Amino acid sequence: MPWVDGVEHRFVEARGIRFHVAGAGEGPPLMFVHGFPQHWYAWRHLVPLLADRYRLVMPDLRGAGWSDAPYRGYGTRDRAADVLALMDALGLDRVGLIGHEWGAWAGFRACLDAPDRFTRFLALNIVHPWPPARHQVGGGLGEGSNGARTRPGGGGWVRADPEHVAVLVRGLSVATAWPCRNCSI
Template sequence: MAHTPPLHTCPIELRQIETNGIRANVAVAGSGPAIVLLHGFPHTWRLWSEIIGPLSEHYRIIAPDLRGFGATTRASDGYDAGALAADIAGILDALGEPTAAVVAIDAGTPVAVLLALRHPDRIRRLVVMEALLGRLPGAEDFLAAGPPWWFGFHAVPGLAETVLLGHEARYIEWFLTTGTRGRGVRADIHDAFIDAYTGEDALRCAFSYYRALPTSAHQLDLAVAANRLTTPTLAIGAHPVGDALERQLRPITDDLVGQVIPDCGHIIPLDRPHELLDLMMPFLAAERPA
């Protein structure tokens, strides 16, 4: 399937940054106030390929491969939201950034929210997409028929990586196709994602996020019990999550805007990058010095 060319290209530097016991592969571009971009499954930093360029005209973009993903260390543990938030804080420290806005999707979203709850002085703005936040109220309608089928499959220790070994491409392609409502993603990004999730250890790391979900949920419960989310937050939904994330955030967040992008799959930054930027840019610019 043909795809439109990237919105805007820019020089991107890949840096290896030591943080919290791992070496993170981090894409860095542009200059200005820092924005951290946190991907989910089954992505790498290249999930943001369509929007890094436009954002880099005004901001310093920091887009890591999360722990265990892409070219970042395939650690044996540390896949709960708390450890991942510490990874990101360490990246900001290493890059000399005392504060940042954070944009996150899918598995990156609990990390971003926990980071803002634990370090409200460091996170200027939050943009969160297409995810659920542990056991927080608000997602009952979305979960009425139970969580998505792959949550249980991925959660069983050792099962999914054994079953899928040798079939990684077909499995990841299902998520890329479904996550764009059949439109697919650019060939170069498609190939990069397949490569990143090929091999038993790569799969183990990916599924470790699901196996750590109970721990992450407990961490969010404790953080929400102790603090409100004071960071200005934009919650963006698409298909299938819709407004469930917004409804989870509404009772705990002081300053929240919710939006749902129509006819958009789960992988918003690749499926509807123009629409995403139309929502993000004014929200982020509201805190940028004139």
Template structure:
């Protein structure tokens, strides 16, 4: 599936070397900039349905996180403060001093660090479907009856943190593994379409793809220390906390109220992959928030 803007024009691909890593990114549309950050195990392709819903009013910048998608498989630098610096420098490189910021999953964790480090640059923050390390993520990974019953037991946080074994076990089985993993986190498994799986498998089965994914999780304890330090000063910009009824839900808002002063929230009746399960509804909430309206 080609990624296009609202007029059917293909998005523009670019590459930039920033903060010691070569990032791949997409751009489309015109107007004030919006930076869209994907999570794991996804790439910029995750935003394909949302992009044309934003481009009538905004310029969207959609990078692949370091080590993921078609960005460089860096050997280090996967803590979220450093990943956030990648994106801050990318926006400077593209001439965008101030911008709106949207992050989902690990992209949300990077977005929080970016907004904390550069509050003067971030007009508004959308924080979507992520528990910050240091603010509950570790608790979700515990083997407890409550976590197992909830179907939101994040066992993979511990699994990926083990050196070398995840790569050995996943390599060669990427399609089976990621197909189950991503569909399990949705409310509508059919939303993870064959074209999306093809793209994610292409990227994560490339040399070093699974290793880079695991390196993100191996920095979780460092991320927790960083987040607790950053939270000593609350975010000043307006924040929209977007949760899903069938995954993280109200915890998404709860933690944002711990780290930001101006928070509004919405919970959508879907699962974790909101940009693929309900792109129209999701983009509608973004646009209303960007316009200064309260959640519907």
């Protein structure tokens, strides 16, 4: 297992799965949920920056790192349920949540399913799932922000149109797309 100064490791049972959880620090809990194909080590550079102020909780999602890899259960709803079950297993009523890629999608779902469990949420490296209509390009999700991922040849269209990329970057900022009150890390 990769070594990072100040990080301790444990295994927790949740939803019938054995999850590996790396942790460091003291204070209000911040849970970091990695993307694919990563594990807790993706957050290693944040440990020395935040562990003096926060309790960092960095689980390996199912099938990643040192957690069990069951045959099923890799959808967004399952990952969100895993996050909530891990919080229960760790005795965490509320956490600040930071998710990257797959972890960000799971974070959005977990925040929708149990909003009172989260003090704040930061989604990294995803297009916002529900962009405001004024920021959509092409009139709808199929032709707008998700068009680059869902339409055949969409990726080339985005690369060929720098203005489209600029609209997405300007329009889908955290401040405009997911307003949050009292959010600070």
